[in-house]
Amino acid sequence: xxxxxxxxxxxxxxxxxxxxxxxxxxxxxxxxxxxxxxxxxxxxxxxxxxxxxxxxxxxxxxxxxxxxxxxxxxxxxxxxxxxxxxxxxxxxxxxxxxxxxxxxxxxxxxxxxxxxxxxxxxxxxxxxxxxxxxxxxxxxxxxxxxxxxxxxxxxxxxxxxxxxxxxxxxxxxxxxxxxxxxxxxxxxxxxxxxxxxxxxxxxxxxxxxxxxxxxxxxxxxxxxxxxxxxxxxxxxxxxxxxxxxxxxxxxxxxxxxxxxxxxxxxxxxxxxxxxxxxxxxxxxxxxxxxxxxxxxxxxxxxxxxxxxxxxxxxxxxxxxxxxxxxxxxxxxxxxxxxxxxxxxxxxxxxxxxxxxxxxxxxxxxxxxxxxxxxxxxxxxxxxxxxxxxxxxxxxxxxxxxxxxxxxxxxxxxxxxxxxxxxxxxxxxxxxxxxxxxxxxxxxxxxxxxxxxxxxxxxxxxxxxxxxxxxxxxxxxxxxxxxxxxxxxxxxxxxxxxxxxxxxxxxxxxxxxxxxxxxxxxxxxxxxxxxxxxxxxxxxxxxxxxxxxxxxxxxxxxxxxxxxxxxxxxxxxxxxxxxxxxxxxxxxxxxxxxxxxxxxxxxxxxxxxxxxxxxxxxxxxxxxxxxxxxxxxxxxxxxxxxxxxxxxxxxxxxxxxxxxxxxxxxxxxxxxxxxxxxxxxxxxxx
Amino acid sequence: xxxxxxxxxxxxxxxxxxxxxxxxxxxxxxxxxxxxxxxxxxxxxxxxxxxxxxxxxxxxxxxxxxxxxxxxxxxxxxxxxxxxxxxxxxxxxxxxxxxxxxxxxxxxxxxxxxxxxxxxxxxxxxxxxxxxxxxxxxxxxxx
Numbered sequence: 001x002x003x004x005x006x007x008x009x010x011x012x013x014x015x016x017x018x019x020x021x022x023x024x025x026x027x028x029x030x031x032x033x034x035x036x037x038x039x040x041x042x043x044x045x046x047x048x049x050x051x052x053x054x055x056x057x058x059x060x061x062x063x064x065x066x067x068x069x070x071x072x073x074x075x076x077x078x079x080x081x082x083x084x085x086x087x088x089x090x091x092x093x094x095x096x097x098x099x100x101x102x103x104x105x106x107x108x109x110x111x112x113x114x115x116x117x118x119x120x121x122x123x124x125x126x127x128x129x130x131x132x133x134x135x136x137x138x139x140x141x142x143x144x145x146x147x148x149x150x151x152x153x154x155x156x157x158x159x160x161x162x163x164x165x166x167x168x169x170x171x172x173x174x175x176x177x178x179x180x181x182x183x184x185x186x187x188x189x190x191x192x193x194x195x196x197x198x199x200x201x202x203x204x205x206x207x208x209x210x211x212x213x214x215x216x217x218x219x220x221x222x223x224x225x226x227x228x229x230x231x232x233x234x235x236x237x238x239x240x241x242x243x244x245x246x247x248x249x250x251x252x253x254x255x256x257x258x259x260x261x262x263x264x265x266x267x268x269x270x271x272x273x274x275x276x277x278x279x280x281x282x283x284x285x286x287x288x289x290x291x292x293x294x295x296x297x298x299x300x301x302x303x304x305x306x307x308x309x310x311x312x313x314x315x316x317x318x319x320x321x322x323x324x325x326x327x328x329x330x331x332x333x334x335x336x337x338x339x340x341x342x343x344x345x346x347x348x349x350x351x352x353x354x355x356x357x358x359x360x361x362x363x364x365x366x367x368x369x370x371x372x373x374x375x376x377x378x379x380x381x382x383x384x385x386x387x388x389x390x391x392x393x394x395x396x397x398x399x400x401x402x403x404x405x406x407x408x409x410x411x412x413x414x415x416x417x418x419x420x421x422x423x424x425x426x427x428x429x430x431x432x433x434x435x436x437x438x439x440x441x442x443x444x445x446x447x448x449x450x451x452x453x454x455x456x457x458x459x460x461x462x463x464x465x466x467x468x469x470x471x472x473x474x475x476x477x478x479x480x481x482x483x484x485x486x487x488x489x490x491x492x493x494x495x496x497x498x499x500x501x502x503x504x505x506x507x508x509x510x511x512x513x514x515x516x517x518x519x520x521x522x523x524x525x526x527x528x529x530x531x532x533x534x535x536x537x538x539x540x541x542x543x544x545x546x547x548x549x550x551x552x553x554x555x556x557x558x559x560x561x562x563x564x565x566x567x568x569x570x571x572x573x574x575x576x577x578x579x580x581x582x583x584x585x586x587x588x589x590x591x592x593x594x595x596x597x598x599x600x601x602x603x604x605x606x607x608x609x610x611x612x613x614x615x616x617x618x619x620x621x622x623x624x625x626x627x628x629x630x631x632x633x634x635x636x637x638x639x640x641x642x643x644x645x646x647x648x649x650x651x652x653x654x655x656x657x658x659x660x661x662x663x664x665x666x667x668x669x670x671x672x673x674x675x676x677x678x679x680x681x682x683x684x685x
Numbered sequence: 686x687x688x689x690x691x692x693x694x695x696x697x698x699x700x701x702x703x704x705x706x707x708x709x710x711x712x713x714x715x716x717x718x719x720x721x722x723x724x725x726x727x728x729x730x731x732x733x734x735x736x737x738x739x740x741x742x743x744x745x746x747x748x749x750x751x752x753x754x755x756x757x758x759x760x761x762x763x764x765x766x767x768x769x770x771x772x773x774x775x776x777x778x779x780x781x782x783x784x785x786x787x788x789x790x791x792x793x794x795x796x797x798x799x800x801x802x803x804x805x806x807x808x809x810x811x812x813x814x815x816x817x818x819x820x821x822x823x824x825x826x827x828x
């Protein structure tokens with residue numbers, strides 16, 4: 001099977017090379033048979049990558065301990081569930097997994113558009129094949145997952161030998177979320193390849209801008225959705241497994257996943273400027289180029305240890321390949337831009353500071369500043385070493401100082417932006433649209449202040465959350481009321497109908513609502529508390545309104561590890577509330593141990609209990625308990641974001657009332673176009 | 686032109702104020718990474734910086750004392766005595782011969798006072814989780 005897999009990979013490499021070269025020939029000669037053969041080579045590449053991936057999975061399932069990757073990441077007692085996860089738990093496997101996910105996207109794109117967009121698709125195919133060639137080069141020649149264990153035999157020739165058992169999977173990865181987090185994040189990283197290929201292809205083919213943007217919108221949404229889920233699942237994993245009480249530590253690898261999310265989010269917003277007003281064409285093309293390059297950079301940071309080399313941990317030569325590829329991509333993008341830049345002339349200019357356009361512009365600017373801040377903070381050690389000779393790293397205070405105000409500004413724009421009219425908004429409509437929400441926000445501020453919240457950023461954040469929620473609520477209410485007056489259905493049914501009629505607009509609002517919930521959760525972080533105490537059976541620990549009583553311990557041998565649990569009774573208001581079992585696991589195969597945090601989670605707060613080990617002096621077991629307010633809102637917000645994204649992907653139920661073109665009349669002639677009348681605005685996004 | 690100027694000013698204010706915040710945060714959190722060998726050649730103000738040092742834990746040197754844990758880090762043939770004074774328990778992966786990364790400052794006597802310790806087993810793993818935050822490194826710090 002190892003032989004089969006590596007052979008499939010080699011063939012895939014050859015097919016990709018043909019798709020690339022044949023595609024270029026097809027573009028030059030415009031010969032229909034060449035076009036077809038290049039496309040089919042692309043499809044074959046994907047099929048072969050599927051086979052290679054399947055054979056690696058098979059090697060894991062069949063406990064093939066002569067393949068070094070399987071030996072390093074699995075063992076016989078590992079559950080089936082985690083044997084799947086073992087696929088992407090190391091360098092070689094995750095690079096193959098990258099190729100695999102990219103192949104899923106490429107396969108779908110080539111198939112969906114096989115008879116459409118004839119002028120554009122050959123270019124897109126060439127770009128996609130180019131990216132695939134890079135990853136297949138790594139899979140085949142640099143980090144092959146199918147290497148076997150071999151040692152010189154009696155006759156001097158190399159003999160394959162088989163180990164009795166594998167080394168097992170890293171305990172930190174033996175957690176259900178680790179099975180879904182990496183695929184999500186990687187689907188995000190790889191997914192942005194599709195809009196990138198379309199953008200670069202369209203630029204090379206001088207293909208109309210609105211068209212490629214329209215074609216890629218769904219793909220971008222899908223990639224964005226995966227990226228969002230990947231980031232949140234990663235945060236949740238860090239929260240529930242690493243046992244340090246937090247979910248985000250501005251670690252280089254976390255930052256790497258955030259970077260393309262920031263530019264991708266900017267891109268999703270700024271394309272609307274191009275669709276509606278023919279503006280920001282250069283900006284959009286570069287945003288999508290940047291997003292793709294940040295995805296590659298993210299993979300580089302995760303895989304190579306360029307930055308974690310500062311932590312003196314594993315380093316690998318694979319980084320050089322990625323840097324080379326990044327430079328190549330940048331050179332190609334730049335060349336394509338310089339050659340065809342006349343093609344990206346803007347059709348319109350900004351009319352007013354208070355308009356939808358300017359809110360998008362500021363949204364983009366702020367997201368980009370955030371991206372630059374995170375990027376420079378992450379790469380600071382690398383750059384400072386180049387420039388000054390000493391490696392300097394920056395920590396959480398740097399990232400927080402910049403990103404907290406940025407987040408709040410973005411939250412503010414989330415409320416304001418969608419309600420501003422294109423071109424110019426009148427003072428009248430400002431008052432009508434924002435009077436209510438503003439008052440609601442201020443009232444919320446007073447209430448929260450009265451409840452004792454004095455933390456400036458949290459206070460502002462909660463006020464803004466109420467402000468944005470009100471604006472979104474009013475949008476749904478206004479639209480639903482109009483539908484109800486016509487159809488007589490209930491307000492809720494009308495709101496659903498409204499959403500289905502313009503999924504993009506109202507799905508977008510649902511996504512915004514999810515972001516609001518996430519911000520509510522983030523605001524709680526300012527009030528985290530923690531207590532650490534040596535415990536004996538019978539002793540108690542007080543944190544907030546909770547009292548923890550240690551009843552005892554139990555030890556339970558499991559198939560792959562031994563678990564040692566604390567039995568903790570939780571009391572509240574002098575009544576027993578529930579039992580919690582913070583746990584330590586000892587994995588036999590690799591003599592490592594892991595922590596299982598016990599969490600009692602409510603909308604109000606999380607009680608987070610860690611069995612933190614033994615006190616070195618007294619040998620007494622230590623409990624580290626945290627009280628983290630509002631954390632659950634983050635995960636709920638994530639669910640709402642995903643739901644909203646899925647809604648935006650649905651087709652509209654009925655034709656919208658107004659074509660998707662902004663009214664070209666000026667404010668002076670047609671003041672009523674600026675009123676938030678649903679009939680006129682349904683066509684907007 | 687006036688419109689462009691307005692936008693320019695708005696953007697300028699945002700960028701400058703965020704830049705200022707970034708500078709503040711940088712000053713607050715910058716940490717210099719040095720190898721053990723470099724540490725012994727540091728002079729003057731460089732010794733007062735917040736420092737981060739990586740090395741391998743010398744077998745048999747971990748001493749758990751009251752209020753602190755002493756151990757010796759080795760790297761490039763040099764040794765560095767470290768006193769860990771942080772409040773978090775040391776990570777499970779912190780054992781003899783593990784790779785450790787300590788963060789803190791130099792004491793006058795040349796030993797290192799660490800507030801945070803991260804450690805990684807020098808075991809069979811080179812494993813880094815796909816797209817994951819803390820590859821194999823258990824965390825003793827809350828960053």
